[in-house]
Amino acid sequence: MLIVVAYDISVKDQKGAKRLARVAKICSRYGQRVQNSVFECLIDQLTFVKLKTELTKVIVEKTDSLRFYNLGDHYKNKVTHIGTKEVLDLTDALIF
Template sequence: MTDLEYDYDENEFCAEDERRCIILVIYDITDNKRRNKMVKCLERYGVRVQKSAFEAFLTERKYDELVARTTRIIDPHTDSLRIYLLANHTSVRSWGIGDRHVEDVIIF
């Protein structure tokens, strides 16, 4: 699996009745032009909840689309992108680009 690939089981992370996932996207982008492009991209999928954080409730297809579009925007050498799939309020699985992420911390 390469750095840009991800693997998840939709049933593990999505509500069965809705077949949608709660997604949290957090980024740190050094260039203003790329940062503005990221904001415009993420506004198509979810709601801005902090300066560099968005929440969304997405189907698997929309999630795949979001990952593809956001990874084309960032510079993996200078920027950081974290995408979290939140499930059942107790389980968190993360995927990201950039070396600023040291360890996963899960709070229950």
């Protein structure tokens, strides 16, 4: 299933900047960045629970925000992209 993760981390202090970096690093292990604070993750339900748990432990709920959008398994017709920032098709083989 495709999960879209969006976050807004308060960076008013040094701890916030570190939280922001940790959230981005966690998200990058599960998917690809498609906007500054938005990741697309092609994962199963168990992995989604793990991702959500990891991120919830990092953020401060009084100042930060996490949003998860579950687009399911039939997501290809639900996402339209216009403009720059080409992204990889997560279902294709990756060749470096």
